[in-house]
Amino acid sequence: MNREQRNRRTALTLAAVALGMVGFGFLLVPLYDTFCDLTGLNGKTSVIAEESAVRLQGVGNRWVTVQLDASINDALPWHFYPVERRVRVRTGAISTIHYRARNQARHAVTGRAIPSMAPARAASYFNKIECFCFQEQTLAADEQRELSLRFIIDPELPLDLEVLTLSYAFFRVPGDTGAEVADEQGEDDDV
Amino acid sequence: MSTTAATVGTLADEHHHGPQAGLMRWLFTTNHKDIGTLYLLFSLLMFLVGGAMALVVRLELMHPGLQYVEPQFFNSMTTMHALIMIFGVVMPGAVGLANWMIPMMIGAPDMALPRLNNWSFWILPFAFSLLLLTLLLPGGGPAGGWTMYPPLMLQTQDAFPFVIFAVHLMGLSSVMGAINIIATIFNMRAPGMTFMKLPLFVWTWIITAFLLIAAMPVLAGAVTMLLTDRYFGTSFFNAAGGGDPVLFQHVFWFFGHPEVYILILPAFGIISQVIPTFSRKPLFGYTSMVYATAAIAFLSFFVWAHHMFTVGMPLTGELFFMYATMSIAVPTGVKIFNWIATMWRGSLTFETPMLFAVAFVVLFSIGGFSGLMLGITPADFQYHDTYFVVAHFHYVLVPGSIFALMAGAYLWLPKWTGHMYNETLGKLHFWLSFIFINVLFFPQHFLGLAGMPRRIPDYAVRFAEFNFISSLGAFAFGLSQLIFVYLVIQCVRGGQRATDQVWEGAEGLEWTLPSPPPYHSFTTAPVVR
Amino acid sequence: MLILIGMAVPATRVLIAMESTGNPDMQIKVTGYQWKWRYDYLDEGFGFFSSLAADSNEARQLRSGISPHTVPNYLLEVDEPLVVPVGKKIRFLTTASDVIHSWWVPALGWKRDAIPGFINSSWARIDEPGVYRGQCAELCGRDHAFMPIVLRAVEEQEYRDWVVQMQQKQQDSASEANQTFSLDELMARGEQVYTTNCSACHQAGGQGIPGAFPALAGSAIATGALQEHARKVLYGKAGTAMAAFGVQLSAAELAAVITYERNAWGNDQQLAEAAERMGQPADIAVQLAQGVP
Structure with a gap:
């Protein structure tokens, strides 16, 4: 019947649209990431290659303060702190700063550092050339490690920004099972 | 449309198949009226369940200090109340009305996809049983708010997968319902029933159905990501794995804001049916009404981030979403203006449906204004997540969507049952609801402005007075709804016979059918000039 | 407009x-x-x-x-x-x-x-x-x-x-880590720390909330080996509201609250070994420094 066919076609088309929208929901994830990279939304700092850093070099001559901050997520048994609490750096010059991390656990633990910048507006001018946050860090039992970061601040940094805060939050990598074995044993006791 | 007549002819032959007897009739029914009735009854039942939860909340908030429930249980009450009222009351209520009225309004024998229709209803009882049963699980029901923000939502205990699955089912049901409604309206109209002749209720449902199809799957995607984050080691929203908890809020509100209009657009449609009927005048500015509805729906996809101004967005983003939000006031203003213009110099009578509709226009406007206040970013920094927000969205949802559903129920009850309802009881129901809804929600504006955050089971003593008044209003409003339950039962059982037209000013195809209408609405397609 | x-x-x-x-x-x-x-x-x-x-x-x-x-x-x-x-x-x-x-x-x-x-x-x-x-x-x-x-x-x-x-x-609390306290001192301090940090979930009477938060009164952890108990408090339990208090409290506070949990609500009667009734800040500091066993 003509009308029944038409109904079926409408229904199938709409069902396809609905399925497409499920896909779109998932597509929002990479879209959001791209958007964040472009705008520095949520204070995600930029990454640039060595060569492009050279291009920024020596252009500006402004001094700004970078305040260093460190946080640690509950699940990560590390000590983590900045070696220098605050540094004065020149825009358009490559600078290096250091953090220190020490694994408190008696086994290897893997963590990942998530950078964040305040004010978020400054994030897109803060260009990292080399950073410990690019990779996951695995620290052996009791290991202490110096974590360094090389960066260059774009001389275009708006004039009203003189104090930038760079914060790293160290998280335990999901699925890192180093201590879970020990954890499981206690599992039954506490419920 | 030459084939229409032939199709209708074949369906006419099946007419002698009246309803089956007993339970089987309801379980296997493919009839739009039966399914509409099921939807409406389900909605009423859930209204009582969700309302009871709201009363638990208001009971605990009546006085400072914790007297009755644990904070965790309180949180699961607010969470479940929201999920039930949104997905279990307003949406099924509106779909129920659509099921009943759309085929009758467009001159069709039934919905386009009757079997799908049966499915989309019967999924719901399962979904909500699943949701309600989580209360019995160790760790209790979901308590992370209906917005389900991670990481908090991921701390939900055993209830977690069941809640996600229930949300999937609710989404599936409403998308199936939406597909059916669009197919019906696009393919089943009577000859001569062109798009610009459709009653406004039908128009608002076309637009709502498209919103549903576009928005619900995004919610399904978002909660699926929650599920995989918890059980399959993905890191969509987990900062540790390179994800971002704020991303969930973006995805959620990309669904969530259109959802707001899914809840209110059918209400606009109902009001646009009621007001002309009792003004005995055609709707003022029909075309502008249709375009305003479409404009609201379109804009609703570009304002989602106004729910999350405080997460820390770049200035440009905050400005964009502020301007976009404020611009929604324009088409909404057009609608309010048109309703008032329809009443202007009409020969008005105030039967119960009209009373609810007029209250809708007034109280919805209050909700609209507080919404505008919230849309202004710097003001929202202060109002966000306070009782001001609670007052705002309850003003648009209760005297908004719920009052409109009530207006629709009173308008069409005589048509559905063939009996007039008890007008005195109806008016009593209205006045009690109208008075106590304001006693219930108006003080919450002040609480918000005074600094009371939302979703808290206990509060500082300075908030005690307004909370007490609000709780009194809640109990009185809740009890008044029992009048409605009684009135519906009474009306189904008997009463003064209703005429075909029922209301003096009623116009449209649905009023040409007998009251109650035959099992298959239009067995021969009417011709619309 | x-x-x-x-x-x-x-x-x-x-x-x-x-x-x-x-x-x-x-x-x-x-x-x-x-x-x-x-x-x-x-x-x-x-x-x-x-x-x-x-x-x-x-x-x-x-x-x-x-x-x-x-x-x-x-x-x-x-x-x-x-x-x-x-x-x-x-x-x-x-x-x-x-x-x-x-x-x-x-x-x-x-x-x-x-x-x-x-x-x-x-x-x-x-x-x-x-x-x-x-x-x-x-x-x-x-x-x-x-x-x-x-x-x-x-x-x-x-x-x-x-x-x-x-x-x-802050310096004082760091030096406290080397002091030794009596059981009464630890219990008094521990009760305060417990009320502020633990009682929300585990409840003032240590009975917890069935299904949501485990009881501590008579629990296997609070009456089991001291070191295991301390480990739970110090490092928390991933994926739950049980935080790692090792980063939130000082060694003395940790020692006090652990001691309190092991002696309150009749737990002291059920302790596997009487010698494990109390912890001292120095022990906790050592355990913190050693990390998750």
């Missing part, structure tokens, strides 16, 4: 002013925990936790029998308020350790979400000395209503004195 534009113009101007967090005089990092706040003075290099005051905490228990009207500043008082100098532009950096919170002092005119892994910045300059109160504004679980904010704005000199005092206090 004109009205809308009339509203949009001043709104835009205010918003731009609110977002200019550029050049602060000082910076405070605000970290949300389930369910308390931590304040770190980045320039001064110290920080502390700020939890609901003990009297409010007692009164807010289900059917406590204490009228909230008799408790001064019920639910709006903390044990350790945030102290700031007046007349300084302060940049507040908000973040969280577990779930999303929102830091809100109504008198400042804004709130800002505290999101794990990210920092948000906002600013305030307080001109009037005084006490300003606020609350967490984003649902963060069971005790969302019970993590207030108290901000005390004082004159510059008073602020300086307070900083010196706080720094001294």
Whole structure:
């Protein structure tokens, strides 16, 4: 019947649209990431290659303060702190700063550092050339490690920004099972 | 449309198949009226369940200090109340009305996809049983708010997968319902029933159905990501794995804001049916009404981030979403203006449906204004997540969507049952609801402005007075709804016979059918000039 | 339409002013925990936790029998308020350790979400000395209503004195790690620490909330090996509200609360070994330094 066919076609088309929208929901994830990279939304700092850093070099001559901050997520048994609490750096010059991390656990633990910048507006001018946050860090039992970061601040940094805060939050990598074995044993006791 | 007549002819032959007897009739029914009735009854039942939860909340908030429930249980009450009222009351209520009225309004024998229709209803009882049963699980029901923000939502205990699955089912049901409604309206109209002749209720449902199809799957995607984050080691929203908890809020509100209009657009449609009927005048500015509805729906996809101004967005983003939000006031203003213009110099009578509709226009406007206040970013920094927000969205949802559903129920009850309802009881129901809804929600504006955050089971003593008044209003409003339950039962059982037209000013195809209408609405397609 | 534009113009101007967090005089990092706040003075290099005051905490228990009207500043008082100098532009950096919170002092005119892994910045300059109160504004679980904010704005000199005092206090608590305490001392201190940090979930009587939060009274952990018990407290349990208190409390506080949990509610009767009744700060410090076994 003509009308029944038409109904079926409408229904199938709409069902396809609905399925497409499920896909779109998932597509929002990479879209959001791209958007964040472009705008520095949520204070995600930029990454640039060595060569492009050279291009920024020596252009500006402004001094700004970078305040260093460190946080640690509950699940990560590390000590983590900045070696220098605050540094004065020149825009358009490559600078290096250091953090220190020490694994408190008696086994290897893997963590990942998530950078964040305040004010978020400054994030897109803060260009990292080399950073410990690019990779996951695995620290052996009791290991202490110096974590360094090389960066260059774009001389275009708006004039009203003189104090930038760079914060790293160290998280335990999901699925890192180093201590879970020990954890499981206690599992039954506490419920 | 030459084939229409032939199709209708074949369906006419099946007419002698009246309803089956007993339970089987309801379980296997493919009839739009039966399914509409099921939807409406389900909605009423859930209204009582969700309302009871709201009363638990208001009971605990009546006085400072914790007297009755644990904070965790309180949180699961607010969470479940929201999920039930949104997905279990307003949406099924509106779909129920659509099921009943759309085929009758467009001159069709039934919905386009009757079997799908049966499915989309019967999924719901399962979904909500699943949701309600989580209360019995160790760790209790979901308590992370209906917005389900991670990481908090991921701390939900055993209830977690069941809640996600229930949300999937609710989404599936409403998308199936939406597909059916669009197919019906696009393919089943009577000859001569062109798009610009459709009653406004039908128009608002076309637009709502498209919103549903576009928005619900995004919610399904978002909660699926929650599920995989918890059980399959993905890191969509987990900062540790390179994800971002704020991303969930973006995805959620990309669904969530259109959802707001899914809840209110059918209400606009109902009001646009009621007001002309009792003004005995055609709707003022029909075309502008249709375009305003479409404009609201379109804009609703570009304002989602106004729910999350405080997460820390770049200035440009905050400005964009502020301007976009404020611009929604324009088409909404057009609608309010048109309703008032329809009443202007009409020969008005105030039967119960009209009373609810007029209250809708007034109280919805209050909700609209507080919404505008919230849309202004710097003001929202202060109002966000306070009782001001609670007052705002309850003003648009209760005297908004719920009052409109009530207006629709009173308008069409005589048509559905063939009996007039008890007008005195109806008016009593209205006045009690109208008075106590304001006693219930108006003080919450002040609480918000005074600094009371939302979703808290206990509060500082300075908030005690307004909370007490609000709780009194809640109990009185809740009890008044029992009048409605009684009135519906009474009306189904008997009463003064209703005429075909029922209301003096009623116009449209649905009023040409007998009251109650035959099992298959239009067995021969009417011709619309 | 004109009205809308009339509203949009001043709104835009205010918003731009609110977002200019550029050049602060000082910076405070605000970290949300389930369910308390931590304040770190980045320039001064110290920080502390700020939890609901003990009297409010007692009164807010289900059917406590204490009228909230008799408790001064019920639910709006903390044990350790945030102290700031007046007349300084302060940049507040908000973040969280577990779930999303929102830091809100109504008198400042804004709130800002505290999101794990990210920092948000906002600013305030307080001109009037005084006490300003606020609350967490984003649902963060069971005790969302019970993590207030108290901000005390004082004159510059008073602020300086307070900083010196706080720094001294932190040194003291570090040296406590080497002291030895008696059982009574540990029990008294432990009860305080327990009330502030543990009783929300595990309940004052240690009975927990069945299904949601495990009981401690008679539990295998609290009556089992001391080291295992300490491990749970120090490092928490991933994926639950049980936080790693090793980073939140001092060694002395940890020793006290662990001792309290092992001796209260009749647990001392059930201890596997009587010798394991109490922990000392030094042991805890060693265990902390050794890390998760």
